[in-house]
Amino acid sequence: MFGADSPRKGSAAFPIDEAVVSRIFREEYGRSVAALIRAFGDIDVAEDAVQEAFAVALRKWPGAGLPPNPGGWITTTARNVATDRQRRESRGRELLREVAVLLPRNGDPGTSKEVGPVQDDRLRLIFTCCHPALSTEAQVALTLRLLGGLSTKEVARSFLVTEATLAQRLVRAKRKIKAARIPYRVPEVHELPGRLRPVLAVIYLLFNAGLTGPTEPDLCLEAIRLARILAMLMPDEPEVAGLLALLLLTESRRASRLRADGSLVVLGEQDRGRWDQALIGEGQAIVRRCLRRNQPGPYQLQAAINAVHADAATFEQTDWSQIVALYDQLIAVTPTPVVALNRAIAIGEVQGPAAALALVDELDLDNYYPLHATRADLLRRLGRNSEAATAYQRAAAMAPTDAERDFLRLGGRASR
Amino acid sequence: MAHYLLSVHSVDGELREPMTDDAMKESFRQIGILEAEMKSSGSWVFSGRLHGPDTATVVRISNGELLTTDGPFAESKEHLGGFYIIEAQDLDAALALASKVTKVIKRPIEVWPFVDVRS
Numbered sequence: 001m002f003g004a005d006s007p008r009k010g011s012a013a014f015p016i017d018e019a020v021v022s023r024i025f026r027e028e029y030g031r032s033v034a035a036l037i038r039a040f041g042d043i044d045v046a047e048d049a050v051q052e053a054f055a056v057a058l059r060k061w062p063g064a065g066l067p068p069n070p071g072g073w074i075t076t077t078a079r080n081v082a083t084d085r086q087r088r089e090s091r092g093r094e095l096l097r098e099v100a101v102l103l104p105r106n107g108d109p110g111t112s113k114e115v116g117p118v119q120d121d122r123l124r125l126i127f128t129c130c131h132p133a134l135s136t137e138a139q140v141a142l143t144l145r146l147l148g149g150l151s152t153k154e155v156a157r158s159f160l161v162t163e164a165t166l167a168q169r170l171v172r173a174k175r176k177i178k179a180a181r182i183p184y185r186v187p188e189v190h191e192l193p194g195r196l197r198p199v200l201a202v203i204y205l206l207f208n209a210g211l212t213g214p215t216e217p218d219l220c221l222e223a224i225r226l227a228r229i230l231a232m233l234m235p236d237e238p239e240v241a242g243l244l245a246l247l248l249l250t251e252s253r254r255a256s257r258l259r260a261d262g263s264l265v266v267l268g269e270q271d272r273g274r275w276d277q278a279l280i281g282e283g284q285a286i287v288r289r290c291l292r293r294n295q296p297g298p299y300q301l302q303a304a305i306n307a308v309h310a311d312a313a314t315f316e317q318t319d320w321s322q323i324v325a326l327y328d329q330l331i332a333v334t335p336t337p338v339v340a341l342n343r344a345i346a347i348g349e350v351q352g353p354a355a356a357l358a359l360v361d362e363l364d365l366d367n368y369y370p371l372h373a374t375r376a377d378l379l380r381r382l383g384r385n386s387e388a389a390t391a392y393q394r395a396a397a398m399a400p401t402d403a404e405r406d407f408l409r410l411g412g413r414a415s416r
Numbered sequence: 417m418a419h420y421l422l423s424v425h426s427v428d429g430e431l432r433e434p435m436t437d438d439a440m441k442e443s444f445r446q447i448g449i450l451e452a453e454m455k456s457s458g459s460w461v462f463s464g465r466l467h468g469p470d471t472a473t474v475v476r477i478s479n480g481e482l483l484t485t486d487g488p489f490a491e492s493k494e495h496l497g498g499f500y501i502i503e504a505q506d507l508d509a510a511l512a513l514a515s516k517v518t519k520v521i522k523r524p525i526e527v528w529p530f531v532d533v534r535s
Contacts, residue, residue, distance in 0.1 A: 133507060180529040181418050183506040191508075 029149030034121035049082035138173035242300030248283035249306035263403035369398035426497035
C-alpha cells in the first residue's frame with residue numbers, strides 16, 4: 001500500500017505499516033477521542049476527527065517516520081481537522097462566534113474550578129459512557145467503541161448482534177447523551193459510590209462475556225486494559241483496584257480453564273502448572289495493598305478469594321477456612337444466592353459434603369445449572385449415586401454449551 | 417441550562433396504603449419546603465397536580481372538522497398525575513432534583529429533556 005509511493009523513505013528500522021498504525025489506534029483512540037469531546041463538546045465530531053487523523057497518519061507516517069509522540073500527534077491533528085471542519089461548516093462568522101461563546105458552558109462546568117492534578121479526559125468519558133441513565137447494553141457498546149477503539153463491526157461480533165443493530169444502539173445512546181445533556185465530567189465525591197458501580201459492572205461484564213465464549217476481539221484482555229486505565233486514573237478507589245486484581249487472577253488461569261472440546265475444567269482439576277505466575281504475582285500484590293487499606297468491597301473480596309486459590313500448590317492444600325471467612329464477608333455485602341452457593345462449596349471443603357448440601361438445598365436457584373452440578377457432585381461424594389445421577393441430568397439439560405452438557409451427562413467424569 | 421419535565425405517573429386501581437391525615441400534612445409540608453428550595457435556587461419553572469383522567473378532554477381535526485371528545489387521548493392504566501418543569505445545568509442536576517422529589521412523594525419520577533428550541 002505504501003511501498004510504491006515512498007520506496008526510500010520508510011525506515012528499515014521502523015517499518016510502519018497498517019499493523020503498526022492499528023496498534024497505535026487501539027492504544028491511543030480512547031485518549032484522543034476523550035480529549036476532543038472535551039474540546040468540541042460533541043462525540044460525533046470527536047470520533048470523525050480522530051478517525052480522519054488516523055487516515056492522515058496512514059498516509060504520512062510510512063514516509064515521514066513515526067512521530068516521537070504518536071498519540072499526541074493524533075490528538076493535535078484531530079483537533080486541527082475538527083477546527084477546520086467547524087470553520088468550513090459554520091454558516092458565517094456570527095455562528096462561529098456563537099459556538100465559541102457557548103463552548104465553555106456546554107463543556108465541563110467544573111473545569112475552571114478544578115484543583116489538583118489535571119484529570120485524564122478518559123475518566124470523564126468512562127463516566128459518561130457508563131452513566132446510569134443509559135441502558136447496560138448502551139453502556140457496554142459506548143465503552144468498547146469510544147474507549148476501546150473497537151469498530152462497530154468488532155463490537156457487534158463480540159455480542160452476537162448484527163452490525164446494524166449495534167450501530168442503531170450507538171446512535172440512540174449518543175442522541176440521549178446529547179438531548180438529555182448527560183454531563184462530561186467526573187462525578188463528585190458524594191456521587192461516586194453510585195456512579196462507580198455501573199462503570200465497574202460494565203468492565204466486569206465485558207470480562208465475563210469473554211470468559212463464557214472466547215470472543216474475537218478478546219474481551220477479557222479489553223476488560224483488563226480498561227481496568228488498568230481506571231486503576232491508574234483512580235488510584236485511591238479500593239474497589240477499582242479490587243476489580244483489576246480479580247480480573248488478573250481470573251485471567252491467570254486461562255490456559256487451564258477449558259478442555260480442548262471447550263468444556264469447563266473445575267478449579268480442583270486444573271493443571272496449576274499452567275497458571276500464569278506473572279499475572280498471579282501482580283494480582284496478589286494488589287490484593288495485599290487492598291488488605292492494608294481495609295475498606296473491603298465485593299470486588300476486593302472476590303479478588304482475595306482468588307488470591308488464596310492462587311497460593312495453593314494443589315487443590316487439597318487450599319486454605320479453605322480463609323476462603324470461607326472471605327465468603328462470609330462477601331455474603332454480608334452481596335447477599336445473592338450465587339454467592340451463597342459458592343460459599344456452600346467452600347464450607348463443603350472444610351466441614352464435608354453433608355454440611356454443604358444442607359446449605360445448597362436451601363437456595364432458591366433452580367434455574368441456575370451450576371447449582372445442579374454442585375448438588376450432583378456433593379451427592380456423589382456422599383455415595384448417594386442415584387440422586388447424583390438425577391442431579392447431573394438436570395444440570396446437563398440446562399448446560400449452556402454442548403461440551404458442558406456432554407461432560408455433565410457423563411456424570412462430570414470426562415477427564416478424571 | 418436546559419429544561420426538563422419531571423413527571424409523576426398514577427396507575428388506575430393501584431392499591432396504595434391510605435395516608436393518615438398527619439402523614440398527608442407532613443408530605444405536603446415537605447413538598448412545600450422542596451418547592452421553596454427549587455424556587456429560591458432558580459430551578460423551578462412551573463409545577464402542578466392534575467385531576468384524574470376522567471376529567472380530560474381531547475380535541476382533534478377529523479376529516480377536516482374539529483372534533484371534541486371525552487378524554488384522555490390514550491386508553492391506558494397509567495396517566496400523568498402531576499409534573500414539574502425545571503431548569504438545570506445538565507442531566508445530573510435534574511436527576512438530583514428528581515431524587516429529592518421522589519423521596520418526598522414516594523413515587524417514581526420520569527425525567528424528560530425538553531428540545532432546546534435554539535438548536
